[in-house]
Amino acid sequence: MQLSDMRQEYTWSGLSEADMDADPLRQFEKWLEQALAAHLPEPNAMTLATATPDGQPSARVVLLKAFDASGFTFFTNYDSRKGRELTANPRAALLFFWPQLQRQVRIEGTVERVAEAESDAYFRSRPLGSRLGAWASPQSEVIASRDVLEERMRELAQKFPDGDVPRPPHWGGYRVYPLTIEFWQGRPDRLHDRLRYQRMQPTGWRLERLSP
Numbered sequence: 001m002q003l004s005d006m007r008q009e010y011t012w013s014g015l016s017e018a019d020m021d022a023d024p025l026r027q028f029e030k031w032l033e034q035a036l037a038a039h040l041p042e043p044n045a046m047t048l049a050t051a052t053p054d055g056q057p058s059a060r061v062v063l064l065k066a067f068d069a070s071g072f073t074f075f076t077n078y079d080s081r082k083g084r085e086l087t088a089n090p091r092a093a094l095l096f097f098w099p100q101l102q103r104q105v106r107i108e109g110t111v112e113r114v115a116e117a118e119s120d121a122y123f124r125s126r127p128l129g130s131r132l133g134a135w136a137s138p139q140s141e142v143i144a145s146r147d148v149l150e151e152r153m154r155e156l157a158q159k160f161p162d163g164d165v166p167r168p169p170h171w172g173g174y175r176v177y178p179l180t181i182e183f184w185q186g187r188p189d190r191l192h193d194r195l196r197y198q199r200m201q202p203t204g205w206r207l208e209r210l211s212p
């Protein structure tokens with residue numbers, strides 16, 4: 001099949017303003033719960049887009065680990081490409097795509113590191129291999145071969161035989177503070193429903209419909 005011939009017809013029910021919660025975080029929670037109930041693979045997976053100060057973009061998939069009124073939290077290596085870009089340009093976009101539900105959620109906002117205590121608590125909850133891997137991998141850097149990583153993992157396993165691995169100083173959490181949140185529902189004939197919340201200062205949100 002030619003790529004130009006590939007298409008999916010969206011047939012699910014629509015999305016009206018009357019259906020939406022006044023708080024987009026509660027609306028997001030509702031949609032995430034429905035994605036979990038549908039047993040979708042990794043429903044907390046999200047595309048994270050960052051950019052350099054001069055506008056060079058990059059994107060990758062990371063996992064949402066928490067969200068509340070203060071924002072959406074994920075964890076990574078601060079020295080990675082995304083970490084360096086967020087230090088220089090602390091703004092980001094997130095995208096959740098749940099194709100089985102014919103839904104997307106787009107989020108744009110500012111970014112800050114979470115408190116060290118929060119990063120420590122999450123790091124302790126990770127499997128041992130993941131904790132060792134955070135030390136072993138110089139994320140985004142060029143390495144000679146995979147053998148470099150595997151040898152480093154063996155060294156670290158010997159260094160921490162009891163499994164008590166501290167959090168590396170170069171690893172921790174970021175929180176995206178949302179300024180806009182858009183909910184997208186697929187509809188027939190590509191006339192999709194797009195409802196966007198925009199944060200109004202100092203408090204509150206404005207809900208508006210976008211043309212597809």
